[in-house]
Amino acid sequence: MSRARLRLAVLSFAVAGGGIVLGARLFELQVSEAAVWSAARGDNLRRRHWLPALRGTIEDGYGVVLATDESLFVLQLTYRGLRRRHMSASLLHLDRFLRDLAAVTDQSPDPLAAVPLAFAGPPARAHAAADALLAMPVRWLHRGSGLAKRLRSVLRFYAFSIVHAVDAGRHPSASSLAVAFDAAHVDPPPGSVGQCLGDLMAQNSLREALHAHLSAGLADLDRLAALLGNELALPRSTTETGEPRGGLRQWLDALDGRLRVRARARVAARGNGDGDARSGALMRLARSYGGSLSEAANDLVVRLDERFALEKAPFRVAGPVPFDTVVALVVGRSEHYPGFSVGEEVRRRHPRTEPSGMPYRWLGAVRAGAALQRRDDEPRFLIPAPEGLDEPSALERRVHIDDHEWQLWKQQLEERARRSGQLAARRGFDGLERELDSVLTGRLGIREVLRDRGGNEREVVRHVDAQRGQDVRLTIDARLTDAMLKALAEQGAEYGEAKASMVLLDVHTGDVRGMAWIPERTTNERGISLQFRINTSARSWYTPYPGSVIKPFMAYEGLVTGAVSGDFKECTGSRYRGVLGCGCRWKGQTPSVANALTFSCNTYFAQLGERLQEAGVRRALTRFGLLATSADYERPFGLRIERPSAVPKSRWSTMHRAIGYGWRIAPLWLACGYSGLATGRRPFPRLVQGVDDHDIAPRPPTDLGLDAAHAATIRAAMARVPKVGTARKSGLSRWPICVKTGTAEVNYGNANNAWIAGWLPARAPRFAFCCVFWQVPKGVHGGAASGRAVARVFERIEADPVLAARYPLRGGD
């Protein structure tokens, strides 16, 4: 082989070797790393938007809507759009950019003025900035300016955009103006921006046109600000005198400032090892060697990039905004309000509120949260998911304008809301909203699209319609609850900041008709408001001892077991065994179980407890559902009610436990227990009557198998309580009622839990109730505090014909 051929063969091998390298790289990318790049392509192309699902409506037992979803419009701003297309914003950023440029390089033009430009600044200042732009040497816009390309491109963008905005007729876009400028000037031209670009645009009076345009832009912002007015809670939106005008401009300054600070923070975070440290050593070496930009200039570029990236997120300006005015202004004139857009939001509305104006507190709260995604094959509660649910959009229900133009806008808005994906899932955060979240929360729809580089949707990959949540009907009567809340508030006013709970239920079905508590916010021991509002009629939050309201159950156990027979020590009013005081007033009377109940004698029940022993006391409570182990405890659907249990505290002896200390029993369970005592059948509480059209039947009550004679003894004794017993001052004797009071000393004897529980009518029970004032001052007893509160409720029921018809408190005797 000749030498030349040998050399050509070597060359051929080199070429083949190069091919192998290319093939190997291709293999690496397309086989070894295929999954990585496919995922990257997915990031590029795919966009998934959640389609909002309305939550179900909550109604009370009589069809009154308590909570429902409504859609509303909010005004949003994508700052990027404003900065790039609103002249005053572009000028402001040009002004700031020039200042930054002056700080990092000696190649920049002089700063425009001593005071930086601001949205809220006087119009004259903006006009001065415009003049300064026109007076700037035009060579700074030229390639030969010596500025780094990235910095020059930013400067050119602002300058050409601002100047182009005054007359878009000659050049279709700012970039075409820039192209024309480049074509016309091979070398850096002399003169100012005003002269050069004025010639290019054939504008004789560029300055005047610029000023007029600027004034119009500022006036547009002021017009929008005036339209938003005081209805909208814009931060810093009003002047000291409460003037709304200009508030929007101040808000824009605040937003701009926030973006600036965040951009700096992100740059700083990168500088602290988040960014550069990640870069390879080679790159760092190259960067330091290359010296393409000074460090300060490079920082400026990075800061700009970070800032521009931050600006893409929409910020909520105000909401709800009136559709007819703001939407028409913003949507219809987007060229005047670049970056502003109107979005749709869903809000939980409470058409009927408590007397205080607050939503019913047991409803709880709804907050935006992570999307709840239920699998398609997962059954919904009670009802299978309907096929192809085509819920009319919330917008359509709200807007009833048939005008074609409005319809177009409407479509546009819906599309925007869909694209933005801002309507995230809203989850029940507290109370009933949380307990019934799985029912109330609909299934979010999904719209997955492929979009092109310009952000335009090209293909819909997946579209699943949102499914509305299910409606819930409660057993609660909002009207009765109002009456209970008012009664509690009135009675509580006598004790300062009272804390009280009340519940009323149907003795036969266990339907909770009324449930109320005060105060509205739950506080901890130091008076600090808690995030959750604890339903103190179903859960114990304060020291929970029920006191003497459990005595009827002890008495029944005593009667059943015969523990009440035999001699009991007479109550002298002094401390029993030196530790247990008794304030009853039956001194000298025959100690009987009936009298002991009527006068709530601690001495008697302490002795009874000693005779029953721990097991007997527990049995007495367990029979009426007031003590349950975690194994056999079941709570009603939709209601977070605490398991009745013993307080794990060893200092409570059996005699203490027999008079109601050492137990944790929620008022709702006590009402159920009293229902059992009244009818012999203990109901299970029910809060939710139905979901959508599906009724949730009440659970059959538990037959307690009570001894009729013993039960009658207890009932008779309880019927005497409001007449001659511990509730004689409560005013409840006006109704045929059986009650038992309880006053448990808490806080080391410095305060009382003042209880009352019972049922009415006495002989034909319909409703059981329980009321407690927690931690009332020492000396206030159950009969006086809770008894009077219950009496106030009954008075209100009888005074209101609607309630009187629903709740007949008399009869049957």
Place this chain on the structure above:
Amino acid sequence: MVRLEVVSRLDRLRGFFAGFPFVEWGLALAIGAIGVVFIHSATLDDENFAGQAPRHAAALVALALLMAPVAYLPRARLLRAAWLVYCGAVVMLALVPVFGVTINGAKRWFRVAGTSIQPTELLKPALILVLARWLRFRSKAGFVESVGVPLALTVVPFLLMVRQPDLGSALSLLPVLLAMCWVSGARARTLIAIAVLGVLCLVAVFPALHGYQKERILVWLAQSEMSQVQRSGAGYHLWQSLVAVGSGGLTGSGLFEGLQNRFDFLPYRSTDFLFAVVAEETGLVGGLTMIAVYLGFCILMLRRAARIRDRFGRLLAAGVAAYFATHLFIHVGVCTGLLAPTGLPLPLLSYGRSSLIGAWAALALFAHASLQRERNLSGDMFL
């Protein structure tokens, strides 16, 4: 008699086409046809570039027909014209900054009769021609004549191209120079030294590069750690190309179904990143096939070069093969992230009339070299 006359004419015709590189030209046309398909795919959803595929097809055929006669130019005339062609191309290159038009921030084109001509692409075959002419008798010459002068001949257009700026095209000249010097008999260590020197020069001139060039190189160096901002800034071309190629997988997403391509994420997809379209739509199978076909095309040219007896023809053929191979490596290397992003179309495959003219001019030179293989070198002696 008549029959004998016919046979005689057929023999003459056969003799006329004898040695013509039909296989290489056929492959070139085949590559061009593949290019038409993928240019069509790259411009399918883009109204602004919708006419590129038919224009490319038409230019492909027209240039093949137009350039074929060049192969039959007398050697002497071609040798005489070599300097003239080279000087003309360099002058055109030098005039670009004065009369050229700026597109995408670079001034590389002349606007002639409503169409853009890129002198860079025309210079490449001119350089091959002049280098072949110079090196044909310098197999045993000293450093200056065998390497120094060819280096100078290359550096002049190299610097002019860098000034445009067109770093990709400028860099594509160097492998051609090295290959031709190698074939002409230059010492390996000299060429290696030049290559190393070239790399050092590149490092040395790094600070003088344009800002965007530096940023692209920096991002390329740290491509595995590209930040989100870089992906949409200096690293945009690289990132999108890698995504397109990588997501193609083994068999690709299907012809005309490349999403990176169709949805406009891939920049310059009918020219500088056409291979990314090929790789995305046909996957590893298609990508490797394409590389194999192109490499086969280059190696066939080198094999034919080995059969050419005259030094000028051999150098010419080797230079043309190096020209295509270099473009393949740079183009595919850029698309796959092996090389820093630089705008270089793949001759025959990518859209670009100047590139196509350059490619067919080079192929015409190659055909000329092939046709002359039976000739004696003596004819060259008098020039």
